[in-house]
Amino acid sequence: MALDQSFVGRSYPATAPYEVGREKIREFAEAIGDPAPAYTDAEAARALGHPDVIAPPTFVFSITFRAAGQVVEDPQLGLDYSRVVHGDQKFVYTRPVRAGDRLTVTSTIEAIKSMAGNDILDIRGEVHDEAGEHVVTAFTKLVARAAGQEG
């Protein structure tokens, strides 16, 4: 069943702050095998002009995707999450995420489309720091495959 178009433009309440820990950044950098010193060494990060260690560009997805759960699990929207695959992902940064950030995410449904029985949902996650300054926006396209379709 196609998703209700009237949900386009709907925003969900900002999430509780997520505090970015330097050891979490280190764990993530190690998990992607990236030895760049800016992720683990505050001196190296400062030499590049950052006030503290920064996170790899895709680190913030863990935070924005959790926030997108408000949309995905909205019973009124009725998305069948068991059929959902990640279609596209994009980030637009004002600055890199860094250790000590307390980040909130506001999720908005940007678009709902139906193509060949698939439901396509575009979610925008605006990430702000404790001062209310914009840090990054995550654009996530989810595709709920038509029932009975494999792969």
Added chain:
Amino acid sequence: MTAKISYDDVEAGTELPAQTFPVTRATLVRYAGASGDFNPIHWNEKFAKEVGLPDVIAHGMFTMAEAVRVVTDWTGDPGAVVEYGVRFTKPVVVPNDDEGAVIEVSAKVAAKLDDQARTVRVDLTATSAGQKVLGMSRAVVRLA
């Protein structure tokens, strides 16, 4: 932000150093823990096959994270990335053997965007087992 590559030194067509990234089951378990994405298609072969996949597949976000390393290693400052987007076109299939899979990433400067902001668009190509795994993979980077 202090990229080590100067805007004046690049032009459309400038190639970035290509890299290959190995992925094993252990890599995926580690990424699952670090990212919080515990979807069993990324570590449970039985489950993956039940939902119609050929085998366990890598997290799309893992592939996205690896691909941009070609850009961040090139600029020297990961904070120089001002925009980054991909389309997940094919999964990276990771067999349960000593080899796992390999993600091959190449990239080139597609266009110089803004002489004032010193931004360029970099187009990336990521393949695994001869298949293109990312489409529309583009980063906008602020150079020195």
